[in-house]
Amino acid sequence: MSAVSQRRTASPRELTRVAERISFIYLERCTVHREDNAITAEDAEGTTHIPSATIGTLLLGPGTRITHQAISVLGESGAAVAWVGEQGVRYYAGGRSLNRSAALLEAQATRWANRRTRLEVARGMYRLRFPDEDPSGLSRQELLGREGHRLKNCYRREAQRTGVSWRGRQYVPGDFSAGDPPNQAVTAAAQCMYGIAHAVVAAMGCSPGLGFVHSGHELSFVLDVADLYKTEIGIPVAFDVAAESGEDVGSRTRRALRDRINKVRLLDRCVEDIKGLLLSGQTRDPAATDTSENPDRVMLQSDRDVAVPAGRNYAEEVSW
Structure with a gap:
């Protein structure tokens, strides 16, 4: 054969x-x-x-x-x-992952494994979503409460801006047609954002499951990243589409969101935001986080967190 x-x-x-x-x-x-x-x-x-x-x-x-x-x-x-x-x-x-370096994955795992740094990243995500508010010192429960409040306000604001009747978020898993046009549009926008976030997370070599806000799901980090742009991009586009017509909401939302994403260069922002969140306080190594430089560099772990080159026999350097 x-x-x-x-x-x-x-x-x-x-x-x-x-x-x-x-x-x-x-x-x-x-x-x-x-x-x-x-x-x-x-x-x-x-x-x-x-x-x-x-x-x-x-x-x-x-x-x-x-x-x-x-x-x-x-x-x-x-x-x-x-x-x-x-x-x-x-x-x-x-x-499929585009990136062959484990630098971001290791940084993600390190910050996720420590409760203090995990909360710091969660606060950083909140700060990216709502730059007019300082989340320093907020507990997880306070972050969740404030995020929920800001999300409700966003729905009300977009409904008022577009003139769309909004009776609250309603979504039946597995039944897209169960929602009214604005809810269908919000659902379609959210799912598209999840796909885009998943592409970036996978391409950068991060773990989709190690989330800082979401937890316990194989796509927790994907949901974290997608939510960064929910109130700025996803929800406004959804309400714009619902205001135009109640027909063919799903496909029209995808097309409108695609155009908006390309216009604001969202993929570029996702890359920079993920690096900023995971590498905060660290010295960035461009060669380790850019797929165009030294993509196949393999190291070996030694003592005191020192990494040494692979492809070499160290028998002569160890006393027996």
Whole structure:
């Protein structure tokens, strides 16, 4: 049997940076295949070519089939792939990391493992969301209470701004159509933001499960990051869409959010915000946190937190 592909894997230096990629592409009821270094989406209306290196996250909705070669080129390109429900409102599976350095993952684990630094990061997240308020000294319960209060105010403010009737947040898991148009729009916006945040978290080599506000879920940190932009981007876009029409809310919200995200360069902000939160107070090593520099540097742990180069035999330096 011949090999599927003899093409070499692209090195990190050849990959498009996360901040320069399209935020996400949603496909449904089509067959996804590979042609050269692009993927193709084929349906009854024809075939669309999509350069794989420009994709941040590919969302595969119902009725999609994807070939082994298509997944191969997406993996080589560092694109995140997520299998989602109809309208993109449920997440089923996904994977792939663009970053080959463990620096951010180690920083995340270190800050997560200590209660004091875990709370510091949670306060930092609150500060990013609401820069007009200083959360220093607030307990976790106080952070949760104030966040809930600010979120309610945001809903009321956006409803008043757009003239949309708002009777509170209502969401039935697994039943997108159960909500009214503004609730459907908020749900669709939230799910898209989760997909974008997941793409950035995975691309940077962080752990999706080690959250600082959310806890106990495999995507806790993804939810943390997505929430950073909820009141600034997600909710306002959702209410704008709901104010225009109550028809086809899910797809219109995704398109509007995609345009907004690209306009404000949200992926770039996500990268910088995650680095700022996890590397706060540390000396940043650009070579360790940038996929374009020394991506395959492997070290060995020695005493006193000293790391020594791998690929070397240390037998002569140890007395028996």
